[in-house]
Amino acid sequence: MHLSISSRYNARMAKPHPIITLLTDFGERDGYVGAMRGVMLSITPEARLVDISHEVAPQDIRQAALILSSVYTYFPSHTVHLVVVDPGVGGKRHPIAVETPRGRFVAPDNGVLTYVWLAEPESRAVTLDKPEYWLPSPSYTFHGRDIFSPVAAHLAGGATLDDVGSPLEDPVMLSFPPLSITPEVIRGEVIQIDRFGNVLTNIMHLKWLDEEWLELQPIMASTDLEQPVRINARRARVTSGWHNFQGIHQTYSQVEVGQTIALVGSNGELELAINQGNANKVLGIDVGDTVTIHL
Amino acid sequence: MHLSISSRYNARMAKPHPIITLLTDFGERDGYVGAMRGVMLSITPEARLVDISHEVAPQDIRQAALILSSVYTYFPSHTVHLVVVDPGVGGKRHPIAVETPRGRFVAPDNGVLTYVWLAEPESRAVTLDKPEYWLPSPSYTFHGRDIFSPVAAHLAGGATLDDVGSPLEDPVMLSFPPLSITPEVIRGEVIQIDRFGNVLTNIMHLKWLDEEWLELQPIMASTDLEQPVRINARRARVTSGWHNFQGIHQTYSQVEVGQTIALVGSNGELELAINQGNANKVLGIDVGDTVTIHL
Amino acid sequence: MHLSISSRYNARMAKPHPIITLLTDFGERDGYVGAMRGVMLSITPEARLVDISHEVAPQDIRQAALILSSVYTYFPSHTVHLVVVDPGVGGKRHPIAVETPRGRFVAPDNGVLTYVWLAEPESRAVTLDKPEYWLPSPSYTFHGRDIFSPVAAHLAGGATLDDVGSPLEDPVMLSFPPLSITPEVIRGEVIQIDRFGNVLTNIMHLKWLDEEWLELQPIMASTDLEQPVRINARRARVTSGWHNFQGIHQTYSQVEVGQTIALVGSNGELELAINQGNANKVLGIDVGDTVTIHL
Numbered sequence: 001m002h003l004s005i006s007s008r009y010n011a012r013m014a015k016p017h018p019i020i021t022l023l024t025d026f027g028e029r030d031g032y033v034g035a036m037r038g039v040m041l042s043i044t045p046e047a048r049l050v051d052i053s054h055e056v057a058p059q060d061i062r063q064a065a066l067i068l069s070s071v072y073t074y075f076p077s078h079t080v081h082l083v084v085v086d087p088g089v090g091g092k093r094h095p096i097a098v099e100t101p102r103g104r105f106v107a108p109d110n111g112v113l114t115y116v117w118l119a120e121p122e123s124r125a126v127t128l129d130k131p132e133y134w135l136p137s138p139s140y141t142f143h144g145r146d147i148f149s150p151v152a153a154h155l156a157g158g159a160t161l162d163d164v165g166s167p168l169e170d171p172v173m174l175s176f177p178p179l180s181i182t183p184e185v186i187r188g189e190v191i192q193i194d195r196f197g198n199v200l201t202n203i204m205h206l207k208w209l210d211e212e213w214l215e216l217q218p219i220m221a222s223t224d225l226e227q228p229v230r231i232n233a234r235r236a237r238v239t240s241g242w243h244n245f246q247g248i249h250q251t252y253s254q255v256e257v258g259q260t261i262a263l264v265g266s267n268g269e270l271e272l273a274i275n276q277g278n279a280n281k282v283l284g285i286d287v288g289d290t291v292t293i294h295l
Numbered sequence: 296m297h298l299s300i301s302s303r304y305n306a307r308m309a310k311p312h313p314i315i316t317l318l319t320d321f322g323e324r325d326g327y328v329g330a331m332r333g334v335m336l337s338i339t340p341e342a343r344l345v346d347i348s349h350e351v352a353p354q355d356i357r358q359a360a361l362i363l364s365s366v367y368t369y370f371p372s373h374t375v376h377l378v379v380v381d382p383g384v385g386g387k388r389h390p391i392a393v394e395t396p397r398g399r400f401v402a403p404d405n406g407v408l409t410y411v412w413l414a415e416p417e418s419r420a421v422t423l424d425k426p427e428y429w430l431p432s433p434s435y436t437f438h439g440r441d442i443f444s445p446v447a448a449h450l451a452g453g454a455t456l457d458d459v460g461s462p463l464e465d466p467v468m469l470s471f472p473p474l475s476i477t478p479e480v481i482r483g484e485v486i487q488i489d490r491f492g493n494v495l496t497n498i499m500h501l502k503w504l505d506e507e508w509l510e511l512q513p514i515m516a517s518t519d520l521e522q523p524v525r526i527n528a529r530r531a532r533v534t535s536g537w538h539n540f541q542g543i544h545q546t547y548s549q550v551e552v553g554q555t556i557a558l559v560g561s562n563g564e565l566e567l568a569i570n571q572g573n574a575n576k577v578l579g580i581d582v583g584d585t586v587t588i589h590l
Numbered sequence: 591m592h593l594s595i596s597s598r599y600n601a602r603m604a605k606p607h608p609i610i611t612l613l614t615d616f617g618e619r620d621g622y623v624g625a626m627r628g629v630m631l632s633i634t635p636e637a638r639l640v641d642i643s644h645e646v647a648p649q650d651i652r653q654a655a656l657i658l659s660s661v662y663t664y665f666p667s668h669t670v671h672l673v674v675v676d677p678g679v680g681g682k683r684h685p686i687a688v689e690t691p692r693g694r695f696v697a698p699d700n701g702v703l704t705y706v707w708l709a710e711p712e713s714r715a716v717t718l719d720k721p722e723y724w725l726p727s728p729s730y731t732f733h734g735r736d737i738f739s740p741v742a743a744h745l746a747g748g749a750t751l752d753d754v755g756s757p758l759e760d761p762v763m764l765s766f767p768p769l770s771i772t773p774e775v776i777r778g779e780v781i782q783i784d785r786f787g788n789v790l791t792n793i794m795h796l797k798w799l800d801e802e803w804l805e806l807q808p809i810m811a812s813t814d815l816e817q818p819v820r821i822n823a824r825r826a827r828v829t830s831g832w833h834n835f836q837g838i839h840q841t842y843s844q845v846e847v848g849q850t851i852a853l854v855g856s857n858g859e860l861e862l863a864i865n866q867g868n869a870n871k872v873l874g875i876d877v878g879d880t881v882t883i884h885l
Contacts, residue, residue: 028641050332251386318621
């Protein structure tokens with residue numbers, strides 16, 4: 001993130017406070033996350049613990065990967081991001097850590113770091129194979145507390161990637177629902193519903209060139225796209241099932257309250273919504289449904 | 296808040312830690328709040344981020360305004376309170392900041408600061424019109440991340456209200472459900488149900504004078520009340536629909552477990568409850584229902 | 591907790607940051623916890639506030655006691671644990687504080703500290719009877735904000751147990767669902783369901799001796815057990831109603847996805863689960879159901 005103000009009171013950034021973010025599917029009820037927080041503050045007492053979400057659907061690796069990709073770039077680059085969505089705990093999957101120019105990451109090697117790995121080409125990974133950085137006698141069912149949290153805390157407190165693990169060439173990657181792009185259409189699918197019922201799609205990396213023109217940028221490996229695709233936002237039409245949206249807009253209030261709208265969401269993704277309403281419930285559009293931009 | 300103990304270990308308060316509270320309707324699941332936290336820690340790394348609630352009903356400005364009014368006075372006066380319940384994002388509503396003797400506030404200008412503005416007569420407001428204190432290229436749909444969070448962080452880090460905006464005379468105010476007060480009755484309505492099913496009303500600012508007498512204080516603009524009204528708590532009768540409560544009490548355990556009770560809640564409001572039960576579900580009393588004190 | 595690494599970057603632990611954990615049944619929606627956070631930061635501005643859970647079922651003292659017992663040992667011993675599940679607020683129950691070698695605790699005297707008190711024989715308790723450490727004019731219905739939070743903050747900031755209260759001999763203890771142990775069986779019951787639908791029992795303090803043998807340790811007063819009981823984990827059979835589980839395992843992935851399994855959970859308790867599934871929903875096993883290990 002480029003900060004627009006650099007005044008005298010930002011001089012404090014010189015000596016950064018360690019930050020550890022937490023993203024899990026543990027929920028907030030059972031105290032699992034509380035135990036992780038205790039482990040981390042025992043090892044690195046001055047660490048800032050910052051929650052991303054603990055309400056990832058149980059064992060939904062893709063949802064966690066998407067949330068992570070929309071958040072990590074807003075944190076300082078010295079941040080350690082701890083991600084524990086770990087259906088394979090205690091089995092053969094390895095615990096890993098990844099270092100990028102925009103932050104370090106600790107997670108099971110199950111694809112949850114896919115979007116980070118693809119977006120940050122200058123990354124490297126290690127397998128966490130140094131038990132001296134874990135809690136003693138780790139349990140078989142809660143590596144979040146016994147392996148991942150202590151490693152994240154040690155990294156935040158000064159340990160290096162090579163202290164905590166050994167080089168790993170190819171972390172596990174999720175496969176992508178493919179985008180289909182022709183001169184007439186861009187076709188993707190719904191990948192997430194947010195708390196407001198807004199419908200988020202995998203047609204991502206849309207960028208406004210001006211008031212009328214959008215560009216679909218070839219950032220991720222989700223397409224064979226080599227050149228950006230230009231979209232006339234006013235003339236484009238978006239369909240999903242029998243629903244039809246005229247134009248791609250900038251924000252909800254460009255239509256009346258209660259009206260449907262297609263727009264570019266806050267992370268650059270094509271989004272279907274109802275102004276001050278719940279598009280998921282009212283329109284019945286859900287995860288996995290096809291969404292098409294007619295150019 | 297007046298602290299009852301001033302010992303040597305409070306001398307540390309001399310140099311206050313910046314505090315930013317967060318109150319939104321974003322929920323905790325999608326990572327929206329996580330992105331805001333990252334933005335703020337990037338700008339003011341030493342800020343304490345303190346959650347008030349992220350479970351405000353989507354776009355329920357009044358609920359957020361009520362929660363805020365019950366909480367902000369418990370924080371140190373150097374706290375910055377960030378409130379993002381923003382159904383009009385990207386439209387014509389302005390982003391604003393308000394300074395009071397008991398804290399500063401950053402929010403959309405949609406009435407969410409109504410109770411603060413009325414309770415703090417020595418307040419002043421600015422419109423946030425200095426993009427150099429925002430993230431570059433703010434999105435059209437997530438000003439919480441791109442405008443409000445950076446401004447709150449800059450304020451917490453040392454910026455002044457005049458750095459971040461230009462004077463605003465009349466922030467938007469919510470209209471109040473009116474109290475009706477006669478020599479025989481005080482009539483209001485239910486405005487909130489809490490997690491326990493306790494029923495909270497807009498008959499607020501009740502204060503115990505002694506074991507028997509209550510006073511309804513003329514603090515807010517919700518009534519034409521100029522003099523306080525005295526209420527004999529033992530003899531008063533409270534009704535809502537066909538439900539009848541004898542007396543106004545101090546606490547739940549003054550009746551048996553499972554019995555209904557009218558009492559003065561922890562923020563001075565008339566409250567209807569069941570001792571260790573859920574009055575909302577059992578009695579069917581809900582937001583908008585009329586509640587009457589018979590004097 | 592014994593930390594496995596003591597390197598130069600742990601020298602910072604010398605001067606500990608005050609930590610206060612929060613465990614309540616207030617939920618996160620209504621701002622009640624927010625007010626408590628404000629009170630504590632007003633008194634001890636440098637305190638770290640760390641959430642354990644606010645989603646304890648309303649007034650479920652036993653659930654809070656169990657969560658607390660699974661978490662507090664992971665925190666540094668200078669931590670103050672604030673527990674507010676308080677159905678008797680404003681009535682005759684006393685507010686108390688407890689000091690143990692592994693942390694201090696502030697709570698209502700209603701049994702919520704039972705497991706801590708039994709696990710930490712070198713504990714002592716006080717009744718909180720020094721109003722100068724409370725907020726002035728405490729409400730009758732929200733001692734979490736007006737009594738417990740200020741006392742926790744003062745303890746974290748330097749006050750001693752004797753500053754804030756007077757000695758108390760016998761804190762209230764919960765009664766335990768008894769374990770029945772014979773040469774043929776160990777019989778207990780389900781006491782908790784976690785977010786994943788895993789079924790947790792009161793057959794606790796199981797410890798692996800090797801790959802095959804488990805030991806049930808006589809730690810708590812829940813049994814008359816004086817000697818540890820050895821269990822052959824491979825040959826043992828677990829039943830609950832008509833459900834049958836062969837062997838006691840170490841982790842979920844020792845069976846196929848979708849298969850049932852009995853295992854030792856992350857806090858040493860007998861747990862019934864489905865690998866990557868929800869045992870509570872699928873099997874219909876719930877809190878209070880009998881669970882038997884056939885030796």
